[in-house]
Amino acid sequence: MEKSIIVKNVSKKYKLYNNSRERIFDLILPKNYGEDFYALHDVNFEAEKGDVVGFVGVNGSGKSTLSNIIAGIVPETYGEVYLNGQASLIAVSSGLKKELTGRDNIELKCLMLGFSKKEIKAMEPDIIEFAELGKFIDQPVKSYSSGMKSRLGFAISVTIDPDILIIDEALSVGDKAFAEKSLEKMNEFKEKGKTMIFVSHSIGQMKRFCQKVLWLEYGRVKDYGTVEEVMPKYEEFLKTFKKMSKKEKQKHRENALESAHKQLMKSE
Numbered sequence: 241m242e243k244s245i246i247v248k249n250v251s252k253k254y255k256l257y258n259n260s261r262e263r264i265f266d267l268i269l270p271k272n273y274g275e276d277f278y279a280l281h282d283v284n285f286e287a288e289k290g291d292v293v294g295f296v297g298v299n300g301s302g303k304s305t306l307s308n309i310i311a312g313i314v315p316e317t318y319g320e321v322y323l324n325g326q327a328s329l330i331a332v333s334s335g336l337k338k339e340l341t342g343r344d345n346i347e348l349k350c351l352m353l354g355f356s357k358k359e360i361k362a363m364e365p366d367i368i369e370f371a372e373l374g375k376f377i378d379q380p381v382k383s384y385s386s387g388m389k390s391r392l393g394f395a396i397s398v399t400i401d402p403d404i405l406i407i408d409e410a411l412s413v414g415d416k417a418f419a420e421k422s423l424e425k426m427n428e429f430k431e432k433g434k435t436m437i438f439v440s441h442s443i444g445q446m447k448r449f450c451q452k453v454l455w456l457e458y459g460r461v462k463d464y465g466t467v468e469e470v471m472p473k474y475e476e477f478l479k480t481f482k483k484m485s486k487k488e489k490q491k492h493r494e495n496a497l498e499s500a501h502k503q504l505m506k507s508e
């Protein structure tokens with residue numbers, strides 16, 4: 241089987257600052273200010289061409305961080321990512337420039353991906369039609385609702401036809417009809433044998449759509465396998481997690497982060 245994505249020992253370290261003065265001082269005197277926080281700890285995972293992989297995990301597990309690293313939007317601190325082909329990410333906040341119109345955003349994103357002006361002009365009507373934005377396409381994106389932004393991001397990403405499509409919570413906003421249309425489009429991608437990563441809190445969408453599931457727990461891979469193997473365990477965990485009090489959830493997070501940190505220190 242041909243590998244499509246290889247994520248090797250990837251960690252992501254963020255600096256957490258108590259205030260903006262610390263952030264500025266850290267630029268002048270690096271390492272002296274702020275506290276290190278690992279959003280990902282030594283993550284390993286591989287996907288084969290044609291795999292549809294779901295990323296699951298409670299809030300703050302690192303799903304978006306990992307998606308952004310795979311898409312090349314955020315750099316990893318340690319480790320490596322190998323991609324076989326071009327990746328495109330659709331997210332609710334999909335890197336659209338607020339001051340520019342929808343049409344200008346289409347052009348900008350496509351230019352950045354290496355398309356010629358002629359190619360962009362040819363793709364533009366399909367993107368506009370799929371996004372269902374009507375006259376809003378010539379309005380600045382700052383006037384769009386989150387559903388409209390997501391529709392535009394989705395339309396651009398599916399029309400440019402990438403080898404690897406990453407969809408981060410993009411179907412959680414907007415209307416049901418658009419979500420259905422998008423799922424249909426994603427099925428077309430699946431049939432073409434493209435690789436997809438799908439980030440969602442919807443268990444139903446995960447089961448309906450993905451073959452494999454990567455379960456992240458506060459920056460660490462808790463499990464990776466087929467939907468049939470991983471989802472029952474994740475759903476069982478969610479039942480317990482949802483019953484926890486705020487304090488218990490906090491404790492659960494602290495314990496997970498502490499053990500991940502210890503493991504990371506051991507391996508360094």
Ligand SMILES: Nc1ncnc2c1ncn2[C@@H]1O[C@H](COP(=O)(O)OP(=O)(O)OP(=O)(O)O)[C@@H](O)[C@H]1O
Nearest residue numbers: 254255256279297298299300301302303304305306
């Ligand atoms: N730019 C940043 N600076 C500091 N910390 C960050 C930054 N981006 C993300 N984080 C932290 O990294 C952790 C992982 O965040 P991430 O958004 O990847 O999780 P997630 O699983 O996608 O969460 P959700 O389901 O809520 O979208 C969180 O604790 C978050 O606060």
